[in-house]
Amino acid sequence: MLAAVAKWRDNVIKPEENEPFLNKGRDFINDSLIENLLAVNQHPDPVRIREIMAKALELNRLELDEAAVLLNCEDEELWEEMYRTGLQIKHKVYGRRIVTFAPLYVSNYCVNNCTYCGYRAENKHIHRTQLSKEELEAEIRALVNLGHKRLIMVYGEHPKSDVDYIAETIKVAYATKEGNGEIRRVNVNAAPLKIADYKVLRDVGIGTYQVFQETYHHHTYQQVHRSIKADYRWRLYSLHRAMEAGIDDVGIGALFGLYDWKFEVMGLLAHTIDLESKFGGVGPHTISFPRLQPAVNTPFAEQSPYLVDDSTFKKLVTVIRLCVPYTGMIITARERAEVRNEVVNVGCTQLDASSNIGVGTYSQKEVDYSKQQFILGDTRTLDETIRDLAEMGWITSFCTADYRCGRTGECFMGIAKKGKIHNLCMPNAILTFKEYLLDYASPETVRAGEPLIEKELQALPNPEVRRVVREMLDRIEAGERDLFL
Ligand code: SAM
Ligand code: SF4
Secondary structure (H helix, E strand, O other): OOHHHHHHHHHHOOHHHOHHHOEOOEOOOOHHHHHHHHHHOOOOOHHHHHHHHHHHHOOOOOOHHHHHHHHOOOOHHHHHHHHHHHHHHHHHHHOOEEEEEEEEEEEOOOOOOOOOOOOOOOOOOOOOOEOOHHHHHHHHHHHHHHOOOEEEEEEOOOHHHOHHHHHHHHHHHHHOEEOOEEOOEEEEEOOOOOHHHHHHHHHHOOOEEEOOOEOOOHHHHHHHOOHHHHOHHHHHOHHHHHHHOOOOEEEEEEOEOOOOHHHHHHHHHHHHHHHHHHOOOOOOOEEEOOEOOOOOOOOHHHHOOOOOOHHHHHHHHHHHHHHOOOOEEEEOOOOOHHHHHHHHOOOOOEEEOOOOOEOOHHHHOOOOHHHEOOOOOOOOOHHHHHHHHHHOOOEEEOOOHHHHOOOOHHHHHHHHHOOOOHHHHHHHHHHHHHHHHHHOOOHHHHHHHHHHHHHHHHHOOOHHHHHHHHHHHHHHHOOOOOOOO
């Protein structure tokens, strides 16, 4: 490791901050326990599988042995039942809505050398760059003009994109307005931070902080990561530290394709269980399951022996839905449109659209592979995505109300676990969808979307809520914006 990077690492990594979270000096991923649970629960009894499905349908979080049973299911008819159960759970918790957002890559300088990532330091085929304030404003305007209200801002790990840079760029994102449009929630995907740095981001008002563990398997983790990211525990406890710092909503994830998919699903569940046990029942706000995609000059991404095919992908998404019924699940544009449509129907709750994953590429209106982290599978515009979803009966939500009303962390989980969050989600989805149709949609999308608004309005169970939403819709028609429950 270069001396300058080693110095930077010593300033970043504070192992003592993990210690309060360890269990007698050990972390919460017990590789042999997970392997053993997967081995002893092979060829599961259909009766047991159905009992576990019933437990999930009551919105109970599953235990590791129960997840192992589902993961080992060999009967395609039972898998079909699980897909249907995943969708039922989704309806029960969140209703017929999908939240949308856009990724915004802010800086692609990186000191790390993750074997699978186009942005790894050794990759000389990538054009390194970082947005200035003016460039960032241009990106935000381009996104706002598409209709986006929620962002995930993404940063490589580098002294040039330290916490102060991240905080400044978030402030610019919130401050940049265009016509009726503005960004109302900024989530972040960046490197693990120390507690003091998380507090800086809490104070600028971030939504969710996401860190993906990539692989929970200790040995594989060590093989694919070098430089700062080689510290498994610093990453594993990154979101414990974020919560300790007062960031209420955190997002976990595993990069599928690095190791055995069943092990990774068990890892995500173990992570959820540990967060819940240490933070009064509050687990991750979202779970992500990116799948390894080709990247410029990155052969590993296509050669890993653990790549996951489409049908296995649908299974793993379904098991995650059943394991943690009340948590948001994100399917990104890494996946092709057909795959996204499939997994929306087994329980995903959020997707990105019109995505560009190069630095500066929204305002330049060009796809430049030399600035991209990997290659995208779904290049539909936001308008096309929304229309396709509307034709499938899903209303697209731009809602940011929970975060702005303080319904985060414990408060959000309390409502979600009781299966009551949809009482707020559906009205807010209808209201923000209406804004989109008025301000940004093509005539075809308006034709697909308007009947859905009426249908979902009629389906709201509470007559008083229906009346209030109807009145708000009239106010939006008359020009008001940003109305929510
Ligand atoms: N540098 C930060 C970090 O590593 O935490 C930001 C993350 S990176 C820009 C966002 C995520 O992209 C990573 O956590 C990883 O899961 C995912 N990723 C990296 N290479 C990928 C690839 N070839 N295909 C799909 N996803 C990839
Ligand atoms: Fe850097 Fe993140 Fe890519 Fe690793 S995954 S090389 S840390 S940008």
